[in-house]
Structure formats: C-alpha cells, structure tokens
Amino acid sequence: MPLYDPGQGLASAREYDAGSHNIQEARLIMVRIFIVLSALAMVLSAVLLGPNRNPGPTAGDFLPVEQAFVLDSEHHGDELRIRIHVAPGHYLYRHSITAAGQEVSLGEWHLPEGEPYQDEYFGQSQVYRERLELQLPLHAAGPGAQVELRYQGCTTGLCYPPQTVLLPIAYSSR
Numbered sequence: 001m002p003l004y005d006p007g008q009g010l011a012s013a014r015e016y017d018a019g020s021h022n023i024q025e026a027r028l029i030m031v032r033i034f035i036v037l038s039a040l041a042m043v044l045s046a047v048l049l050g051p052n053r054n055p056g057p058t059a060g061d062f063l064p065v066e067q068a069f070v071l072d073s074e075h076h077g078d079e080l081r082i083r084i085h086v087a088p089g090h091y092l093y094r095h096s097i098t099a100a101g102q103e104v105s106l107g108e109w110h111l112p113e114g115e116p117y118q119d120e121y122f123g124q125s126q127v128y129r130e131r132l133e134l135q136l137p138l139h140a141a142g143p144g145a146q147v148e149l150r151y152q153g154c155t156t157g158l159c160y161p162p163q164t165v166l167l168p169i170a171y172s173s174r
Helices: 006-049
Strands: 069-076 079-086 090-093 098-102 115-119 123-128 131-139 146-151 153-155 163-168
Touching (some): 079 090, 079 146, 090 115
Antiparallel strands (some): 069 079, 098 146, 115 123, 146 163
C-alpha cells in the first residue's frame, strides 16, 4: 500500500476545489440577499419615514381656539360691534356664524360676503380670513342683556368645535 496515492490526492484536490467553489457561491448568494434586503429596507424607510411622509399635525401643533379666533366687542348706544381677529392659516365659516339676543332684541344685520372656498365636507362655502367685523343693531336692552355669538373655524388638519360666546350689553335705564 503506497503512502501517497496520486489518484487519491487528485480526487481530494478536486473535492477541495468543488467544496471551495460551493462556499464561494454560497457567500455570493448571501451577499446578494443582503444587498436586496438592504435596498428593500431603504425603500420602506423612505416611504414610511421619509420627508414626503406627513404623519399629520398633533394637538401641540394647533393654537387654542381663543388664540386662533380672538374676539373683542364694543357697545356704543344702540349698536354692538364685534371684531374677530383670525390667526394666520385659519378661517371662519360664514354659514356657522349666528347671533341671538338674550334680554335684548337684535335689529336686522348681515354678514359680509366671504372668500369662496371649496370645503371637502361642506362643499362650496364662504370663509373669512384675517378679520371679520360685525355691527349688530340693539333694541330694548334690559338688565342682564347679552348677545350669544356662535361660530366655527378651521385650519389645515383641524376644525375646531363650534364655539358659543356670550357678550354682555351694558344696561342703562334711560
């Protein structure tokens, strides 16, 4: 029995080369799988977390309603002037504004024309931006007289709940 069999040695070298080749192929396949998975992860992260992804505003992104729509009023004789200052990026719906007297009669009053606005919920609407001024004629104000003003406004991503504000009217017993 020879110590070295050349045929046996060649077979071992061939087996070694085939095994080495299989390991290289396996590594190549693993690298390709890693590249594909990495690319997929990058695409998914860009879609889910990228700059075009807007998760939407959060509660902290919005002004409180009292800052979004600042009201002030002045009572002069038989007229109540109401000013609503609308914060930038906000608007009031014309159709949501009403006024009613409590212990006072309101004369005829009109809302000014608003800016046309296509609303996804209300359809074609009119809105006020920046500022709205109302002049309400008052008749027969009694003790405890006040005007109840109702309105609703929105901004991108949020419609505030309808608001009701009571505006006191100074009573004089002339």
